[in-house]
Amino acid sequence: MPTEHLFQTGGEAAADLARRIAILLTEAIAQRGVATLAVSGGRSPRPVLEALSKEPIDWTKLIVTLVDERWVDPVSADSNERLVRETLLQGPAAEARFVPMKTHAADAYAGQAEVEQAFAALPWPLDIVLLGMGDDGHTASLFPQAAELADGLSSPARIISVTPPAAPHQRLSLTASAILASRHIFLQIGGAAKKAVYDRALAGGPVEELPIRLALLQDETSVEVWIAES
Numbered sequence: 001m002p003t004e005h006l007f008q009t010g011g012e013a014a015a016d017l018a019r020r021i022a023i024l025l026t027e028a029i030a031q032r033g034v035a036t037l038a039v040s041g042g043r044s045p046r047p048v049l050e051a052l053s054k055e056p057i058d059w060t061k062l063i064v065t066l067v068d069e070r071w072v073d074p075v076s077a078d079s080n081e082r083l084v085r086e087t088l089l090q091g092p093a094a095e096a097r098f099v100p101m102k103t104h105a106a107d108a109y110a111g112q113a114e115v116e117q118a119f120a121a122l123p124w125p126l127d128i129v130l131l132g133m134g135d136d137g138h139t140a141s142l143f144p145q146a147a148e149l150a151d152g153l154s155s156p157a158r159i160i161s162v163t164p165p166a167a168p169h170q171r172l173s174l175t176a177s178a179i180l181a182s183r184h185i186f187l188q189i190g191g192a193a194k195k196a197v198y199d200r201a202l203a204g205g206p207v208e209e210l211p212i213r214l215a216l217l218q219d220e221t222s223v224e225v226w227i228a229e230s
């Protein structure tokens, strides 16, 4: 079962989560000389990424990448890369090495091999994977009812291409095996709607119904969840 950290506001949760990530990254750098952090996109991570960018980390030793990416130009408002560049990779944190999940290929399926190659060159396992969760229970870009979901949950590959059934843009996503192979899995949720989905996921049931269960209902890797009431 995950360890839960409960807060009243998203700001309090973000500040606490940023501090926890910074401590673990600093420990990883001290132990191995380099640390890796894969973050989610969407709306939820903005405050934590902004808070993290102000933490005293040796940014030159940090590799930052994404848990998933929408196949849009990196200047698009929908780009997860843009979010990371605007929030985390600011000031001293701009010294971190960013490994994108988007290439110039025409679509996600055509771009997958190049991204897989870039990811194969990273130090594995990843130190921290910061997950988000959609109101439909998707995490990364592992969407319920996506044609690629079964593959994303069972493939030993690290990356899959996905066409979400009910969300815009083709995606690349880490697979369940890549997520579960990380040293620490963190999940961040805020608000009553997401909390209700989280509680339903924890209560048990098929992973295919609520893919966030891949992280919550397993005991391979420790999972900590930061929950904000608002």
Ligand SMILES: O=C1O[C@H](COP(=O)(O)O)[C@@H](O)[C@H](O)[C@H]1O
Residues within 6 Å of the ligand: 039, 040, 041, 042, 043, 044, 045, 067, 068, 069, 070, 080, 131, 132, 133, 134, 135, 138, 139, 140, 141
């Ligand atoms: O599309 C995505 O959605 C999820 C959840 O996003 P949020 O806006 O509800 O926080 C996110 O975790 C994922 O990285 C993103 O690509």
